[in-house]
Amino acid sequence: MDGTSEILEQAIEQLAKLPGTGRKSARRIALYLLKQNEDDVMKLANALISLKKSITRCSTCGVISDGDPCSICENAKRHTGQICVVEESQDVFLIEKTNEFRGRYHVLGGVISPLDNIGPDDVRINQLMQRVNDENEQLEEVILALNPDSEGEATSYYINKLLKPYEKIKVTRIAYGIPMGTELEFIDEATLGRAFASRNTF
Amino acid sequence: MDGTSEILEQAIEQLAKLPGTGRKSARRIALYLLKQNEDDVMKLANALISLKKSITRCSTCGVISDGDPCSICENAKRHTGQICVVEESQDVFLIEKTNEFRGRYHVLGGVISPLDNIGPDDVRINQLMQRVNDENEQLEEVILALNPDSEGEATSYYINKLLKPYEKIKVTRIAYGIPMGTELEFIDEATLGRAFASRNTF
Numbered sequence: 292m293d294g295t296s297e298i299l300e301q302a303i304e305q306l307a308k309l310p311g312t313g314r315k316s317a318r319r320i321a322l323y324l325l326k327q328n329e330d331d332v333m334k335l336a337n338a339l340i341s342l343k344k345s346i347t348r349c350s351t352c353g354v355i356s357d358g359d360p361c362s363i364c365e366n367a368k369r370h371t372g373q374i375c376v377v378e379e380s381q382d383v384f385l386i387e388k389t390n391e392f393r394g395r396y397h398v399l400g401g402v403i404s405p406l407d408n409i410g411p412d413d414v415r416i417n418q419l420m421q422r423v424n425d426e427n428e429q430l431e432e433v434i435l436a437l438n439p440d441s442e443g444e445a446t447s448y449y450i451n452k453l454l455k456p457y458e459k460i461k462v463t464r465i466a467y468g469i470p471m472g473t474e475l476e477f478i479d480e481a482t483l484g485r486a487f488a489s490r491n492t493f
Numbered sequence: 494m495d496g497t498s499e500i501l502e503q504a505i506e507q508l509a510k511l512p513g514t515g516r517k518s519a520r521r522i523a524l525y526l527l528k529q530n531e532d533d534v535m536k537l538a539n540a541l542i543s544l545k546k547s548i549t550r551c552s553t554c555g556v557i558s559d560g561d562p563c564s565i566c567e568n569a570k571r572h573t574g575q576i577c578v579v580e581e582s583q584d585v586f587l588i589e590k591t592n593e594f595r596g597r598y599h600v601l602g603g604v605i606s607p608l609d610n611i612g613p614d615d616v617r618i619n620q621l622m623q624r625v626n627d628e629n630e631q632l633e634e635v636i637l638a639l640n641p642d643s644e645g646e647a648t649s650y651y652i653n654k655l656l657k658p659y660e661k662i663k664v665t666r667i668a669y670g671i672p673m674g675t676e677l678e679f680i681d682e683a684t685l686g687r688a689f690a691s692r693n694t695f
Binding site: 295296297298299301302304305306308309310311312316318319320321322323324325327329331332333334335336337338339340341342343344345346355356357362379380381384387 | 548
């Protein structure tokens with residue numbers, strides 16, 4: 292076809308692969324970038340390159356991090372008696388924002404999902420148990436903070452079973468219930484049921 | 494804050510500048526890229542870099558292009574008697590897709606907009622008149638295909654006035670009316686009015 296730029300088409304094709312970006316928004320982004328000055332485009336490109344090249348994972352907790360160990364595992368002020376188990380690194384960032392938790396984390400990098408052929412050995416459960424063995428002396432609590440879907444539930448049960456033999460370690464789970472700021476009529480039955488079952492003394 | 498990656502934050506910040514991308518989608522894209530292999534991320538980054546470094550503009554018609562002249566101006570099979578005036582390069586690509594037009598283009602790179610301090614000299618109207626003078630012998634028609642907003646209208650009128658002295662050149666405008674595949678009840682009054690005023694013999 293006349294009047295198309297191969298270079299432009301390639302950029303659109305690459306951008307269209309990003310999540311939430313179809314060909315139309317990819318085209319819009321490409322044409323937007325064409326109008327920006329070279330410095331700004333280079334800043335974006337370099338940020339993406341270092342994202343992949345410079346970022347690493349903490350070899351202890353598995354969170355994505357600029358260094359190994361990560362700033363959380365390295366921080367002597369964090370409680371060493373608590374490990375919070377999460378699915379992905381972004382969950383760590385979210386929980387950190389709440390300022391509710393001062394212990395350390397363990398990122399599984401996924402959950403057990405037989406339908407997707409993901410077994411216990413495909414997520415970082417062995418590494419968790421290794422840590423539990425190594426830190427057995429000081430460890431008081433393992434907090435499970437997985438997503439409340441069937442895979443997350445199954446994985447929580449599995450980890451709970453593995454931790455049973457460690458009698459000194461309390462296994463807890465974050466509360467699932469009514470989200471703050473909503474009205475009851477908008478809540479689904481499963482959540483409402485769970486909220487009832489998990490009710491506390493006022 | 495503990496547990497944030499500077500590198501990740503920088504990538505999110507850069508991505509969040511893109512049109513249609515807020516911080517949430519920027520974070521989602523960054524975490525998605527982290528999971529991709531290095532090759533794919535490099536392909537994206539390089540596509541963005543060459544977008545800015547290798548792409549050029551046709552010095553005749555002003556369209557963004559891999560080479561100068563662009564493939565349209567260079568194509569000896571295109572009608573040299575027609576020039577279609579558009580606002581931006583993407584309009585050229587859109588019109589090319591229709592296969593309705595086999596002439597050549599002129600990209601203004603904007604429209605006259607006194608409120609934004611954009612005068613006739615800030616868009617490529619002088620270059621258009623230069624072309625009209627140079628190609629006076631062969632030129633039969635200038636087709637105005639600007640957006641149907643007040644700035645587009647004003648720019649169309651302005652160009653039409655400049656072209657008045659060239660009696661041999663017909664100045665036309667693409668038809669504005671009811672879009673295909675819609676129902677009349679969903680059409681705004683301005684469009685419907687325009688469609689009536691521009692009615693054709695059936």
